[in-house]
Amino acid sequence: MPPRKRPEAQLDLLVARADPGRSAAIAALTPAQRDDAIVGQLVAWFELVARDLPWRRRRDPYAVWLSEIMLQQTRVETVIPYFNRFLERFPDVEALAGAEIDEVLKMWSGLGYYRRARVLYATAREVTARYGGNFPGEAAALRELPGIGAYTAGAIASLAFDQREPLVDGNVARVFARLFGIDEEIRTTGAVKRLWEIAWRLVPEERPGRFNEALMELGATVCTPRDPQCGACPLEALCVARASGRVMELPRIDAKKKVPVVKMVAVVLRRGPLVLLARREEGGLFGGLWEPPMVEAASIDEARALLAAVGVGPAIELREAGNVKHVLSHKELRVAVVAGTIPGKTKAPAVLGAPYEKAAWLHPDDAEIGVSTLARKVLAAAGGT
DNA sequence: AAATCGGGGAG
DNA sequence: CTCCCAGATTT
Known part of the structure; x- marks a missing residue:
């Protein structure tokens, strides 16, 4: 969805031009006046440039x-294509609550963080059973639902219920760090506390959701991490970082340590048009998703226990089908893929052991199951689908 | 406070 | 390659 064309002429009336006396201008305002100016400028800007996003068309x-x-x-x-497909398949909370978890995971496949699909499903059932299909409107009640933390509760309460609730996400944290010159590492407890206090202070009684959305929109489209467009920012004249030449230094974010490499072996067994897939136990990595069985192992030989478990004996010919690299936020998986063919009529193993709860011969795309991107890479490496 | 939990797009 | 995204939850 392309951003709406910016009406430059109107925007110029709002955006303060570069001004050497900016520091003095900020200092001349009382804190309350500065807050009012921030809210006013931001909301006026948002009314002009707001992107047309699918979830802005229905604020239920x-x-x-x-x-x-x-x-x-x-x-x-x-998110956009997932959101549209999801709404088409599950048009309301009751439709979602009445589905099977595996179909929900199928609709979520490729989006990542699959625990979200499970908490989504759990919330749909709870809202249907306990609240008669109506979401609670208070942030505190929303916060009790699975998968809804401080940010999401504030977002739903303000956007859908017009409650004066603040929110702080990655965009808002960056905007505030620059706007108010917050030097502290942005993810520390102290900084997070400050950010929420600022958000509480600024969020207006009048259309709080619009203000919250405007704040995030500014961070996403103007006050970006790499190449901030200060010349197009409605808050330029009010920004501490801009006035002090620290825009690129803020927010302060300490470097994250590099992720460990984990070597694995996956086995892709075919039986005619079907593939042996196993369902991972809920809770951990890729919980509830189906995939070709894989195990942490430094070599194919080290994975022989898994091969035995899936019924690969001396009579079954295996070929090395290649390697797959898959990077997660906290580890890097390097998977050696082996492939083979099993005679027809062979049953799927009843027990595979952790992390798998069951196995079956399935078609990865046709079945009503969730499949991770990693699993798709492994299947692709083995050839065909 | 640190670790876990996906995947991809931009520079 | 690095960074980080409309974070939540567990340890």
């Missing part, structure tokens, strides 16, 4: 909640 609690869960640590552009 179900659509807001669904979009906010999907948007957790996930880019807008990535």
Whole structure:
């Protein structure tokens, strides 16, 4: 969805031009005046440039909640097609509550952080059973639902219920760090506390959701991490970082340590058009998803216990089908893929052991099951689908 | 406070 | 390659 064309002429009336006396201008305002100016400038700017996003077309609690869960640590552009497909298949909370978890996971496949799909399903059932299909409107009640933390509760309460509730996400944290010159490492407890206090102070009684959305929109489109467009910012004249030449230094974020490498072996067994897939236990990595069985192992020889478990004996010919690299946020998986063919009529193993709860011969795309991107890479490496 | 939990897009 | 995204939850 392309951003709406910016009406430059109107924007110029709002955006203060570069001004050497900016520091003095900020200092001349009382704190309350500065806050009022921030809210006013930001909302006026947002009214002009707001992107046309699918979840902005229906601000009902179900659509807001669904979009906010999907948007957790996930880019807008990535979410859009998932959101549209999801709403088409599950048009309301009752439809979602009446589905099977495996179909929900299927609709979530490729989006990542699959625990979100499970908490989504759990919340749909709870809202249907306990609240008669109506989401609670208070942030405190929303916060009790699975998968809804401080940010998401504030987002739903303000956007869908017009409650004066603040929110702080990655965008807001960056905007505040620059706007108010917060030097502290942005993820520390102290900084997070400050950010929420500022958000509480600023969020207006009048259309709080619009203000919250404007704040995030500014962080996403103007006050970006790499190449902030200060010349197009409605808050330029009010920004501490801009006035002190520290825009690129803020927010302060300490480097994250590099992720460990984990070597694995996956086995792709075919039986005619079907593939042996195993369902991972809920709770951990890729919980509830189906995949070709794999195990942490430094070599194929080290994975012989898994091969035995899936019924690969001396009579079954295996070939090395290649290697797959898959990077997660906290580890890097390097998977050696082996492939083979099993005679027809062979049953799937009843027990595979952790982390798998069961196994079956399935078609990865046709079955009503969730499949991770890693599993798709492994299947692709083995050839065909 | 640190670790866990996906995947991809931008520079 | 690095960074980080409309975070939540557990340890």
